[in-house]
Amino acid sequence: MTTTIDAAGDAMTASPAGGPAIVTRGLTKRFRGGQIAVDHLDLTVPRGAVFGFLGPNGSGKTTTIRMLLGLVTPTSGSSSILGAASPVQALTRVGALVEGPAFYPYLSGAANLRRFDAADPSADPRTVGRRVAEALDRVGLAAAAKKRYRAYSLGMRQRLAIAATLLGPRELLVLDEPTNGLDPQGTREVRNLIKDVAAGGTTVFVSSHLLAEVEQMCTHIGVMSTGRLVAEGTLTELRSASVPRIRVETPDSSLAAAALTAFGLTNIIPAPGEVSAELGDALPERVTAALVREGIAVRGLQVVHPTLEDVFVHLTGEGFDVEA
Amino acid sequence: MSKVGPLGEGLSVSAGVQADSSAVSAGPRARSLSGDGPESPRGALAGVRAGVRLLRSEIGLTFRRPRNLALLGVLAVVPLVIGVAIRAAGDGADSFVGQVAGNGLVLTFAAFFVMLPLVLPLAVGVVAGDSIAGEAGLGTLRYLLTAPAGRTRLLALKYANVVVFAVAACALVAVSALVTGLVLFPVGPVTLLSGSTIPLAEGLLRIGLVALYAAAGMAALGALALAISTLTETSIGAIATTLVLVVVAQVLQAIPQLAVIEPYLLTSWWAGFDGALRDPVATDQMGQGLLVFAAYIVVCGSIAWARFTSRDITA
Incomplete structure (x- = not known):
């Protein structure tokens, strides 16, 4: 964010009825113990x-x-609801x-x-x-x-x-x-x-x-x-930001893993009776054809989209990792 | 963890969206508030009406609350008990309280004499000490403020409610004592502390004067309790602190070596109501008392305001 707090505040008070319902810029709350509860929050709710x-x-x-x-005063930064100054x-x-x-x-x-x-x-x-x-x-x-x-x-x-x-x-x-x-x-x-x-x-x-x-x-x-x-x-x-995976059920999981690598897929995880890989932009039917060409026994094939929960756990888990 | 990359990209996309919309918000000025704004006469009138509505809500809450009703009950009963006790004990006209036996009107003065040091402060301290801290403790304070009641406005109306309660409490004591006195004792011209005698009608007027002076003293205590109430989230803490201060002040007052601080103590001016029982009325003494009460209200009110308007509401 290049906007200073003052400039952001000005933009907020000038917000017409069509502006965002909630805007926060650099909103930070540090409690008396020094513990940071909210850290430079930039939020926009349309x-x-x-x-x-x-x-x-x-x-x-x-x-x-x-x-x-308005129940708690921010340590720094600003927030605005419905375009009002306070x-x-x-x-x-x-x-x-x-x-x-x-x-x-x-x-x-x-x-x-x-x-x-x-x-x-x-x-x-x-x-x-x-x-x-x-x-x-x-x-x-x-x-x-x-x-x-x-x-x-x-x-x-x-x-x-x-x-x-x-x-x-x-x-x-x-x-x-x-x-x-x-x-x-x-x-x-x-x-x-x-x-x-x-x-x-x-x-x-x-x-x-x-x-x-x-x-x-x-x-x-x-x-x-x-x-x-x-x-x-x-x-x-958020959903599209997460990458779908392809899951192949097969008795020849190591062969299938090699075939998927050869096809150019990444993040391949072989498991007994199945193998999965990041699908990316690849078309599942192409992957199937490639597997079949290699003579791999495909018993089942599935494109798995991560649930929002996967995304959520991933994100918040990531947050803790970064913090540590 | 190769999922991190694409996810991270997704996030930067959304951050872009966010930056755009904040730029969009820099549009035309917000709608003008003129017409119904607080500056216009119509807006001001609506503001006063809304204030009266919230004050009525406060008063309704105060006078419907079982605990406060019990306190008012005690205030009404104490003069009755004093009256019955004097009636049962017979005469003793040499003392001030003993005069009651000869004239029922004097019971009113006796009631204030007995109740002003502790019983009335207890009732007012409970209501005033609870006013902000009680709402904070219940959690209702956050909902009042998001309603939005407005911090300064809420504080002012809370104090107005305390004053109403203080006046009601003193009026109740006066009325209860008056009725008890009329029923149990003969009534006639009143002999004042200064020795002269005034007719019955003027005696009633003096009773009103005593009740008003006592109410002013209790309003000053209410301001103190309100200030303490803004410092805590437990009403019992605010109430106890107020009452401890009342007791400590009266203990200090009783120590002759500390006479120098006596004029600064709120409690030492409460007894000034007896100025209404002199001939002529001791206006200088009572006026000075009222000034002290006003000073307490201004100072404590300022502390309460400074604290309440800047405080984080985390309860």
Whole structure:
């Protein structure tokens, strides 16, 4: 990045409605112990994206979210949400779930939502009843609206926290581990809810350490490892960045390995009964023909695309290696 | 590990995308806020309305919370207990408290005399000490701030809520003592500390004056507790610190050798309410007390503001 912090900050405040939903430039947080939680983070979340913010526990995801929302002051660098100069100016258009639900135990679910709605200076008090009812209904808590939060189960609490993010019209949802504590059914509901919200044009920034979840609902992904962003792009970009492999089932694995080498493939791994190699740009049918020409008994042939999980583990694992 | 190469390339592609979009964001200026901005009269009015709404929410939360209701219950019961005790013990008109037996109105002054050093500070200290630290401990503070309540705005409204509670607490003590006094004792013209006697109506006025002065003293304590509350994430710590300071200050006050620091202690000005029981009202003494209270509010309020607006919210 050649832009200085000031220049980047200027670009952010000037961002029109069509600009990125989230921009960070050199965002860094060093806690008082000297430990770096987030290290020169350059992140761009386009409008309308469902951005999966991936990383193992302790990789700096939550600290990043806290900085985006103005809860934590960065040590250096800058961030901007929805093109606003300061988080407070944009937050009324943002729904946020940060590090799990937190509510008043002695209030009902509906009263808790009213409480947080009252804290938003731009919320219309005349419509609060309807908006609270709608938000509770969307997360399936309508029946528990009058129940005290104290009596809510973990899953209900998580749902209430999601309902709180849906109290008003939002341009951006920031969801930190939204499916924590939910059962598989609840997880699917949340996923559908996010797809639903995104379909309405809202940008969704969702952090998770669960790949499968992100893979199923996100259009963009950023991968964090020990405070750094180790990958960022669309799901397709990330997938295509990984190289497919060809796996050949054969009794003559050493012969097959030689044939694949001769064909020009690399990273060949022979194993009993099979051999695999990096396919690269080679066409699988050509490889098959070459094997058959060599008289190798091909019992099965498969092109294997690495899963996002392979990519993720590879990236975050790489991060640790570099760090060490 | 030959997978590293192609993956690395993929990443540099995405980094390129990122650089592009930041260039794109340098477009026209952000939408103007005029019309409904905070500068316009309409925007200011909406801002005040929203502030009133959040304050009502704060007050509703404070006065619905079982713990606070229990505290208010104690405040209402103590004057009753004093009244019943004096009634049961019979007379003793030579002492100030003993005068109650002769005139129910005096019970109000007696109640403040007994409750101002510790019972009222306890109630106000609990509510004020809990105000920020309690939200931080529950985790609700992060959701209030992302709502967004605004740090300065939230702090100001939290303090306004503390003042409302302090006024309510003192009013409750006054009313409870007044009702108890009217029911248990004869009522008539009040003999003041300075020896002169004032009519009943003026006596009631003086009661109001005492309650207001006490409320001002409690509001100053509330500012102190609020400042302490911004320093911690455990409300019990903030409450305990406040009450320890109240007790320590009164212990120091009792040591004659430390008379030099007495004027700087908040607690030594609380008793100044008895200025309302002199003829004429000791306005200089009470005025000086109010100035000390104001000084405490300004200093503690500034500390609370400086701390709360710069603090990292990690709870």
